[in-house]
Amino acid sequence: MTDKEIILTKQGLKKVEDELDELKTVKRKEVAEKIKQALAFGDISENSEYDEAKNEQAQVEERIAKLEMILRKARVVDESEISKDVVSIGSTVKVVDLEFDEEVEYTIVGSAEADPYELKISNESPVGKALIGGKVGEIVEVQIPDGVTKYKILEIKIQ
Structure with missing residues (x-):
């Protein structure tokens, strides 16, 4: 290990x-x-x-x-270190998938805690990596097998 x-x-x-x-x-x-x-x-x-x-x-x-x-x-993760201004581990992020015009809310967690069924995504996943450091209003691009998908960050919350 x-x-x-x-x-x-x-x-x-x-x-x-x-x-x-x-x-x-x-x-x-x-x-x-x-x-x-x-x-x-x-x-x-x-x-x-x-x-x-x-x-x-x-x-x-x-x-x-x-x-x-x-x-x-x-x-x-120390909750006092989690900002509502920037996406980080521990943040809950509401985004809109610009291709499908669908809103979804992800919680960014470490890989050991990731659970796609609960919309908890790893900071190491493609979407998690793209969202980390993002701010409300920004558009992030995520490399996926079919090309690139874009998400607009609508809201950042602390769990």
Whole structure:
């Protein structure tokens, strides 16, 4: 793994901490119980319940390790440093896609926190990179596979 710092908003940090807590306190116990029940069936050489529970245990432990690594490398964005004048990590930006005349509101976050379904885009994504540093009224160009698309920044808010 790289030693690159991982940028998180306060909400992103809380989400990681909550998931880690859930995995350690609840999920580990559930998986241990499944393994215990599967062992009660006897011969583990042909015990699919045991194999399934061990695979689930491996996935839980892998996710715990990943979340712990994120927390070790995390830098939380200081909300007092977020400006309403310039797009930065932690900003929520309302833009209009000039090609399709559609308004959309993105929250710019670090890559570990990105979730396109929640319109949280990474500062490292093409749209995120283009918006960072932009101001209300500016038009930014984003290189996409089909060419270039343009967004006009309508509003900048803090989450």
